[in-house]
Amino acid sequence: MHGNGLKPLSIATVAALVVSLSLVFFYAPLDADQGFIQKIFYLHVPLSIVALAGFVIGAVFAILHLRSGDGRWDARSYVSIHISVIFGVAVLITGSIWAKASWGHWWVWDEPTLVSFLIVFLMYATYYPFRYAIEDRERQARYASVFAIAAGAFVPLNFIAVRLAESLVHPRVFATTSGGLPGSMMLTFLAGLLAIGLLWVTLVKFELTAKSASGQLKRLRRALDAPAPGGASRVAPEVS
């Protein structure tokens, strides 16, 4: 069932990415201060927003899992967190490249925005060993949901704390009284945000479809009493 609409969604994602990249390189003006290097902004910031939103969505799915006891919500929570962690890796790498070009350092430890994102990322990196340490599937799903909710609640709190903290070098370009993004840059940024958001949804759907196929295959194998294949499966959640 998860595969429904995957093809049009994938096409829309590719189209949105192409439009976004075209806007970044052929429409958005060069930044007066940073010049061409500012083009990383249109990738780095949407990635970080979508990754953080994905963690919160994972928490919402985890709440639905605990309320209903339906394993499909657990699978959705797991996949949301998984894709967000991958996006988190991209955020850290693109941010480091931008920092090196802009500030001359790959990483600045006394910058709250950077360190807080790293803390959130490392917290979610512990989700996998935590989850796989529990063998019983039901307990595993329940504990992972509790983790996802606690960590998901931490994300907006962390975001607010960072916004309240005084930034040393990391710029604040949204919701400031002056010096916000000009229209053309904002349009390019929003196009990038839409494209990255669509990419996240597509990848989540793609992985859920694969998990669903894998789960149904296992059910079929059990129903047929067929011998198990060579590679034993891990304890990741299945979707039927």
Next chain:
Amino acid sequence: MPALPLDEAGKYVAGAYVVFLALIVVYVAIMAAKLQRIERELHELAGFAETRASRDQATPGRGNQAAASSASRPGAASEGGA
């Protein structure tokens, strides 16, 4: 005056976008390998089911035994759920 000249900044910008693309490509490649494995296992299962069906046809009465043994297996009744 921008912080970096275009030729030097271009390398960093290209690096950032290439890293992002590489991550997505690696992820999609891993998922494609997984789907290939699922497809292979599905073929195996189809072959297994066909072999068993032809064997059951060849020896009448075996089909009922196989169905009975499958149904009496622990957990067989709950497989429709999760």
